[in-house]
Amino acid sequence: xxxxxxxxxxxxxxxxxxxxxxxxxxxxxxxxxxxxxxxxxxxxxxxxxxxxxxxxxxxxxxxxxxxxxxxxxxxxxxxxxxxxxxxxxxxxxxxxxxxxxxxxxxxxxxxxxxxxxxxxxxxxxxxxxxxxxxxxxxxxxxxxxxxxxxxxxxxxxxxxxxxxxxxxxxxxxxxxxxxxxxxxxxxxxxxxxxxxxxxxxxxxxxxxxxxxxxxxxxxxxxxxxxxxxxxxxxxxxxxxxxxxxxxxxxxxxxxxxxxxxxxxxxxxxxxxxxxxxxxxxxxxxxxxxxxxx
Amino acid sequence: xxxxxxxxxxxxxxxxxxxxxxxxxxxxxxxxxxxxxxxxxxxxxxxxxxxxxxxxxxxxxxxxxxxxxxxxxxxxxxxxxxxxxxxxxxxxxxxxxxxxxxxxxxxxxxxxxxxxxxxxxxxxxxxxxxxxxxxxxxxxxxxxxxxxxxxxxxxxxxxxxxxxxxxxxxxxxxxxxxxxxxxxxxxxxxxxxxxxxxxxxxxxxxxxxxxxxxxxxxxxxxxxxxxxxxxxxxxxxxxxxxxxxxxxxxxxxxxxxxxxxxxxxxxxxxxxxxxxxxxxxxxxxxxxxxxxxxxxxxxxxxxxxxxxxxxxxxxxxxxxxxxxxxxxxxxxxxxxxxxxxxxxxxxxxxxxxxxxxxxxxxxxxxxxxxxxxxxxxxxx
Numbered sequence: 001x002x003x004x005x006x007x008x009x010x011x012x013x014x015x016x017x018x019x020x021x022x023x024x025x026x027x028x029x030x031x032x033x034x035x036x037x038x039x040x041x042x043x044x045x046x047x048x049x050x051x052x053x054x055x056x057x058x059x060x061x062x063x064x065x066x067x068x069x070x071x072x073x074x075x076x077x078x079x080x081x082x083x084x085x086x087x088x089x090x091x092x093x094x095x096x097x098x099x100x101x102x103x104x105x106x107x108x109x110x111x112x113x114x115x116x117x118x119x120x121x122x123x124x125x126x127x128x129x130x131x132x133x134x135x136x137x138x139x140x141x142x143x144x145x146x147x148x149x150x151x152x153x154x155x156x157x158x159x160x161x162x163x164x165x166x167x168x169x170x171x172x173x174x175x176x177x178x179x180x181x182x183x184x185x186x187x188x189x190x191x192x193x194x195x196x197x198x199x200x201x202x203x204x205x206x207x208x209x210x211x212x213x214x215x216x217x218x219x220x221x222x223x224x225x226x227x228x229x230x231x232x233x234x235x236x237x238x239x240x241x242x243x244x245x246x247x248x249x250x251x252x253x254x255x256x257x258x259x260x261x262x263x264x265x266x267x268x269x270x271x272x273x274x275x276x277x278x279x280x281x282x283x284x285x286x287x288x289x290x291x292x293x
Numbered sequence: 294x295x296x297x298x299x300x301x302x303x304x305x306x307x308x309x310x311x312x313x314x315x316x317x318x319x320x321x322x323x324x325x326x327x328x329x330x331x332x333x334x335x336x337x338x339x340x341x342x343x344x345x346x347x348x349x350x351x352x353x354x355x356x357x358x359x360x361x362x363x364x365x366x367x368x369x370x371x372x373x374x375x376x377x378x379x380x381x382x383x384x385x386x387x388x389x390x391x392x393x394x395x396x397x398x399x400x401x402x403x404x405x406x407x408x409x410x411x412x413x414x415x416x417x418x419x420x421x422x423x424x425x426x427x428x429x430x431x432x433x434x435x436x437x438x439x440x441x442x443x444x445x446x447x448x449x450x451x452x453x454x455x456x457x458x459x460x461x462x463x464x465x466x467x468x469x470x471x472x473x474x475x476x477x478x479x480x481x482x483x484x485x486x487x488x489x490x491x492x493x494x495x496x497x498x499x500x501x502x503x504x505x506x507x508x509x510x511x512x513x514x515x516x517x518x519x520x521x522x523x524x525x526x527x528x529x530x531x532x533x534x535x536x537x538x539x540x541x542x543x544x545x546x547x548x549x550x551x552x553x554x555x556x557x558x559x560x561x562x563x564x565x566x567x568x569x570x571x572x573x574x575x576x577x578x579x580x581x582x583x584x585x586x587x588x589x590x591x592x593x594x595x596x597x598x599x600x601x602x603x604x605x606x607x608x609x610x611x612x613x614x615x616x617x618x619x620x621x622x623x624x625x626x627x628x629x630x631x632x633x634x635x636x637x638x639x640x641x642x643x644x645x646x647x648x649x650x651x652x653x654x655x656x657x658x659x660x661x662x663x664x665x666x667x668x669x670x671x672x673x
Binding site: 050079099100101102104106110111113114126129132138139140153154155156157158159160161164181183184208210211212213214218221234236237238239240241242244245246247248249250251256260276277278279282 | 385399401402404405406420435437474476479504505506507509510536538540548549550551552553554555556558559560561562563568571573576604605606607635636637659660661
């Protein structure tokens with residue numbers, strides 16, 4: 001098992017005819033993901049290395065039975081593309097695009113939540129990888145192998161860093177989920193941790209948070225109430241000054257809110273082990289897994 | 294992007310939010326002539342983005358032409374908690390009977406706009422929220438529906454504003470919400486919102502934060518500037534498309550991916566060092582971007598050593614190595630570098646660096662080792 005993406009994933013890519021969209025769609029297919037189509041308005045009928053291109057998500061779903069969408073279009077078109085995928089009945093929408101306006105994200109998030117039939121991952125995320133099964137997004141799959149550690153993260157490269165240390169210690173991953181660094185993520189830590197809790201393959205959960213918002217604090221409450229599997233956390237941004245956006249639009253300490261210290265304390269207060277460095281996170285995970293093995 | 298008070302008030306005026314009439318000035322002459330036109334008494338206000346302007350002497354009442362000149366002269370060039378005053382806002386003095394607080398904020402936790410109203414205006418709202426949370430009325434708005442008139446009435450009644458101003462206060466909230474949505478703000482705050490003896494309701498201050506990601510739809514807003522807040526190094530980085538934040542230490546940092554760079558700053562601090570900057574070279578950086586980033590980092594004279602921490606995903610380590618070699622060729626840095634390359638094409642990248650044999654460049658195989666080494670070099 002794994003969560004969200006696997007052998008049954010049928011992926012359609014919005015923006016497949018763009019340079020990055022083509023590159024990553026083909027890489028995802030090479031990994032074994034079923035990439036069944038692409039969407040580029042006006043280019044319906046063409047193909048990208050054998051992947052059929054459609055004018056609309058509705059055409060793509062009708063012809064291919066796609067159940068997952070990846071959004072690769074530039075920020076000004078991204079919200080529209082997400083809403084189109086939702087309207088076409090796609091159940092999992094993964095938005096890679098960085099730089100979507102906050103109010104677009106707010107409306108998109110609200111519409112998807114009120115509709116209740118799709119899940120949005122991202123925006124501004126690296127995607128989802130279930131090693132050995134499917135890769136949707138830009139995560140460099142070569143560094144990860146199949147295993148029993150579930151990872152959920154607001155940051156891409158930081159996930160690769162921690163995954164790499166785990167892999168060097170001999171541990172692989174059930175699924176790696178990038179929820180993205182924007183202020184309005186479609187899916188929160190809580191949602192993904194809940195999925196890992198119910199996934200038989202996942203034995204330990206690693207969560208990588210960072211400054212800004214209160215997603216980590218709420219995850220701490222949820223873990224204490226609902227999660228029986230061990231969770232190890234990392235929080236980036238202890239040295240970030242208040243009022244400055246640290247790269248990710250969502251990574252900002254506002255006044256005294258959203259600090260790394262408060263997040264680490266909230267998690268530790270609920271019994272979650274927090275590593276001070278990515279290496280320490282992997283070490284704690286390895287020691288806990290060793291104890292359960 | 295945070296707007297200055299006068300920029301916020303000009304935005305307010307465009308959306309029908311009542312504000313005192315005023316004028317922008319950059320010299321003593323401009324301020325005095327604005328004051329003469331507006332009439333006395335008037336208020337001369339320093340335009341910098343920091344609280345406590347009044348206490349610092351940055352807001353003064355002028356009763357005549359001579360006082361206007363005197364105050365403008367004193368405030369221009371003044372240093373308010375590290376910011377130099379380059380601009381003034383001159384506006385007619387308001388008679389104040391009551392001071393309220395109103396805001397529309399982007400509530401990340403609820404993922405919805407939050408409108409707040411309180412009769413405890415004129416003081417730090419975070420303090421009010423801590424000491425007397427009941428004093429702040431709050432309502433979330435469905436972003437697909439927008440702000441409804443009943444919500445304005447409800448907030449006004451719940452906050453217990455004076456009965457005769459329930460309607461104008463509700464109307465002002467609706468207009469502030471309009472500013473929030475139309476201008477794509479993440480914060481619209483009025484503190485104080487005043488009631489005059491004539492029972493007029495006005496925004497006496499304006500704090501507006503715009504969403505940087507939406508500025509492509511608002512070319513006029515994108516042109517707004519705050520000369521007191523612009524750091525030359527940050528501007529240089531911005532012009533080169535780099536994500537950069539200046540910090541006050543002496544170790545220059547370059548990494549790829551916001552989370553990894555934040556983590557690198559933390560690991561350096563844990564090793565006893567002090568980072569001079571946050572610099573995310575981004576995904577898929579090519580050699581030129583790396584060379585250009587090195588130039589930005591070294592433009593800070595405090596930098597004693599530089600750390601490259603790269604975990605290649607879309608970014609290729611050989612491109613990073615080429616960029617660094619090119620930077621050494623062009624800039625000839627005099628400070629030591631520690632380079633940690635892992636991930637896509639790391640073997641090729643390390644081989645390029647070994648072959649180039651750059652002076653004063655050390656390689657490290659892990660992030661922790663790299664941090665310890667760069668701290669040692671910066672202290673040497």
